[in-house]
Structures are given as structure tokens and as C-alpha cells.
Amino acid sequence: MIAVVASGQSAQTLPLQDRLAEAQRLQTAGDFGQACDLYEQILQIDPSDGVAREGMSTSTEHLALSARAVGNMDEALEDLLRAKKVEPNDARVLYDLGILEDEMHLFKDADKVLDQLVAVEPNEPNVLYARARVKLDLGQLEVAQQDMQAYLKARPLDASAHYGLGRIYLQGLQFDKAHAEFQQSITIQPQQTEAYYQLGQTDLDQNNYPDAIKLFQKTLERAPQHGGALAGLGIAYFKLKQYNNADLWLTKAIQVAPDYQPAHYYLGLTLARLNKADESTRELQTAAALADKDNKQSASGLQIISPGDHP
16 A cells, blocks of 8 residues: 555655655554555665664564454564565564464474574573573474573573473473472462473472372462363372372363373273273374374474475
């Protein structure tokens, strides 16, 4: 769409400085779409215009946040990709794009964007935190750990970062370090659920079943519909050979989180122990189907495909 000034003259025919003033007027009035159009025109003519770069970045951010707020993630992504094409090294655009792609599970794209952003702003804590999350999602634990530790040097009282570092350690089977980070997260922010759950998971992974049960129960006191904690309780009781209790909690888990594969798997094993062969077979088949689905999604590595990427 072509912006039109009060005199009726097309903004495309205005001198460059007047186009910039019109873009700023549109931005101030909240017409971010048309403002972006004008800023883009200006930058195509003069890529060094700092005011236009800042305006393009700010207006795009408003457009993307508005689209994201109403759940239109694809539109937000389109806005940010457009801005990145115009301003490929704009830190604000790269940060917003990386965060959005991570939320959309476009982990490989988010990884590329945040690697680029770290090269632009290597010491910015928020950038390191964002990249650590993506590296964890991709299983790149060494870089994830380094980034999260660097973030915590700058912001040592961030409970969410201690929780994130605990998850990195837990995925790397560094149980003592994971336990310490989850406990630190709770010390900083006692009123939460996830660190209690992950502490329970840490104990479960180390075969400390009674302690795991206590922590899963504490999680459920705060979040009664927590699917992971319900499944964790069931798995712990299964390991303790308390199959009726395992059946109870695993059944609740699949009701709350029907796509959680471990709950179906352990429920299938539990039902077999309870001589419920048909029900056991059904649950194990469901678990196998969910595992196959997860493996295919993981292998596909969701990623944006641009026209130039096609063979």
C-alpha cells in the first residue's frame, strides 16, 4: 500500500527527507504497516540512514508483537523476516525473530539467527539466555551451558536461569549439578512449580523413588493438572512395584496429557502386571505410535524453507 500525504501526493514521489518525515508521522500515529513500507523504500535508496533503520526496526517490532498477541504467529514471522531482509544485522529484529522461531519450534532457524546475533552483540545477557534455550532444544549442551553460565554471571539472582541451567545439567546426566541449580531456583523464587518437578525428575532418574514421590506431590499441590508430575508419580510407583498406585496416577496423567508418550508406555507395563492384557496392548501401541511421531518430527528438524532452498 502506498502512503498518501495530506496534499494528496504519493509518498513514493516525495524527496527522501520528506518520505522519512511521513514515515515518522505514520509511526507516531500507530500506522506501523505503512510506516514500514516507507522506511523500506528509504533504506533501499540509502541503506546507511540510521533514523530509517531504527524506525523500520521499531515499527516491525510493533507489528510482530500485535500479530503474536492475537495468535497469528505466521504473520509475525513474515513481518520479522521482511525486516531482516532489509536490515540483516539489526539486533532488535534478530532477537525478536530468534525468540519467535523458538516458540514456533523452528529450532534450526532460531539457532542460525541467534548465532548471528551473538556475533553482533556477544556480551548481551538476554541474547545469551535466548541462545542457551535454543541450544538446549537442539541438544547442544556444551554451548547451552556456557551461554547460561555467562548469563548468570551478569544476573545471578534470576530463578528462571538457574532452572534453565538445571535442565541443561539434567539432560547431560549431571545430576548433582542439576539438583543444585533447581534448589537455587527455589531458594530465589519459592512460589513456583517447575523446579520442584525437575527436582523430582532428577531423583526419579537416580532411582530415588520415595524422594521423587514427595517432590511430585509437592508439584501437584501447586499445579494439580501437571501432566509430568502425574506421570512421574505413576512411574515411581511402578518402579516400587506398587502397581495399583501406578495405574491410578498414570491414568490421570494420560487424561491430562494424552500425547505424553512415557505415561502411555508405563501404563501399558503397569496394566500387564495387573493382568489386563488387552488394555496393556492398547497403551503400548499408543506409546509406540507417539514415539514414532516424535522421532519423525525430530528427524525432520522443522525449518523454514525459502524458495532458494528447494532443489
